[in-house]
Amino acid sequence: MVKKQSAKKSHPPKPRPAPSKPADSPNPRINISFRSQQNLLDIFSSAFATVLSSGDFPNVLQEIKQALFNRDFAAAFGREDYLRAYAARWSPTRAICYASVFQGIRDHLTELEAPGYEVVAVDSDHVEPATADEKPSAPAGSSATASRTGTESNRTFRMLSIGGCAAEHAAFAQYLREAPQLSGRLTLIDSAPWSGVVTLLQDQLTTPPQISTFASEVAKASNSAFVKPSQLSVDFKQQDVLDLDLESLKHMIGKDPLVVTILFTLNELYTNGGLGKTTKFLGNLGQSLPNGSLLLVVDSPGSYSEATVGKEKKRYPMQWLLDHTLLSNKVSGIKWEKLESDESVWCRLSDELSYPMQLENMRYQVHLYRLEVQPPA
Template sequence: MPREKNMSRDNMSIPKKQAKKPSKPQKQKPKQPPKQQPTPSSSSSAAAVPSLPVPLQQRLLETFNAAFSPVLASPSFPALLQEVKAALYARDFDAAFANAAPDSLDAYAARWSPTRALGYAGVLLAVGEYLEEAHLVRDGAGSDDGAAAEPEAEEEPAHNKPETQAQAQKTIKMLSIGGGAAEIAAFGAYLSTHAPSLAGHIHLLDSAPWGPVVTKLQDALATAPPLSKYANAAARASNAALLPASHLTSTFTQRDVLSMSRDELGSALGNDVLLVTLLFTLNELYTSAGIGKTTAFLLKLSATVPSGSLLLVVDSPGSYSEAAVGKESKKYPMQWLLDHTLRKDEKPVEGCLWEKIESHDSVWFRLAEGLRYPISLENMRYQMHLYRATRP
């Protein structure tokens, strides 16, 4: 469910000058909400979250260019983008994703996933101290990959399994709910900043058929970029893949997470501590599927997630992430709904108690000057919340 909501709101090409920071949107307060404890931290400044080094940002853009060069160069590319945009603005997500042609999914990934990937990689760097804690990072590949076992689900096997265990690295596991191209690219970029000591496995779970898109991008991550025939010897000698194939493995499962039973979700999570992500996914679940179904999913997650795991939520900020409740369609902020479900009076829900360890209401990711990509890209503004699961 990787969505591009409010695409026109941040419609700025790769900038030569930094755009002025917009005024902070007014929050709509729910009527007499339950009393909440203060969050550990809150920021509206992009300075709170680091970015990848500019050369690595450029390298990641080159990876997207290599993975999706056929569709980027296709004469039908603008028409494909218009079809996707029209479906998104009509909120017809089946047409935009689940029932979309492969070329349309490639076009979406080539157009809107690069900025997301760069922004997500910065978020992973920002929470790196938690990801690198001993209880989350394990030797080798871990005891299981946490793949859902539902027989009718369309699941693709782990991609690019390690060729050898002789170079056993520390390994981190990630379950990306609603994940696709941006998530695997961001995870790969994050791992590359820790090479060769850290490897990773990512399980991407989404209702749309993103498997071929993920495979193209993962292959590009593990392949040295094409060089000009005029490249000098130094450029050829330094040309290398973003990270070795053995450092990043993946599994993709096509499944609607809201339709999964508690046991099926538990199987996807596995037994080892891991990072669970909902990146520009949770608000879409609230608004398209409803608060009841989304709350039920979060409670199943709380009941089955291994203790010590992290939950990372990134979504549109402020009034862009609100869900309507009741006959009067009273709107509640996504963050309030999430905290109300996970941390109700700070009493444990079934299974675990969620500790909020990072929270930022509004953060800007701005593209660095001088980045090159075949088409214009946009800056990104988001809210971010990080939770840790603990057993009472």
């Protein structure tokens, strides 16, 4: 549980677990350092400072909670002020959780990093940089050499987050921050209007924080953004993924392998879209992804993630439905392999972490799959 920053108004203290020491990682299940966790919280407290200090903030939170309790996701995520309040209240903990998950599966994710090219100009300063998908080119009349340096620098990593926004955005930036030579391309797709939050958070992540004009020259020189603007690109698409047909999904994904994340969203898809449409979407996803792509699913554990099926309204665990859909896949040439799975993981935050409001610990289940596309015989 996070220590709340001091405020003018006082409230009765809530019971908290015994404080933990600010070690390199207060919880062995959190795979990022204490400093990294606090940095993420600082990003959110700065980006949503106006929201957190608003007198109407508690009322807005209560309205969101009621909508979530009723599983009325359209109401909970249908307004801009709700989205900003949600991002300020619940996304910080999830960002730490997701960043920890990404770090924990980094060995699998690094296999998706595409090598790029570095251009070294010999007699021209106007060489066009190359993307990860193409070789560099020099303008006519210039002389330049291009060397492939994907092992050490200019590598690209792609992620498609389905039903995600602020927490995934910040966690992805944290993943890139751990590897300065790695650039990332993040696509966020959600039916809710998150574009304003995406813009706000992207600015916060890629702009150096303001410091006093009286700061020392050393402090000014060391002041830098969370990640470099050139290191993180993000694209938000407001779209219900269950309405995407196979060709639209293929166009969005592209030809290069990537990781697709469905974080605290799959249960929502089963609830709102139904078993049939969600199963069809997962099938289309398997037919759209390039060979070697990964699928990461994180959601609430146990009975919190169950879907009601059929007229008899039988309840099935989300994990069972997911495994049944992917691992029992009958489409020729497509095979899913389950790489990692945990039905219950705690993300316990140190009391030494600081945020303008109290944040709770969270528990989740996590499953990682790899797609193998077999060429036709």
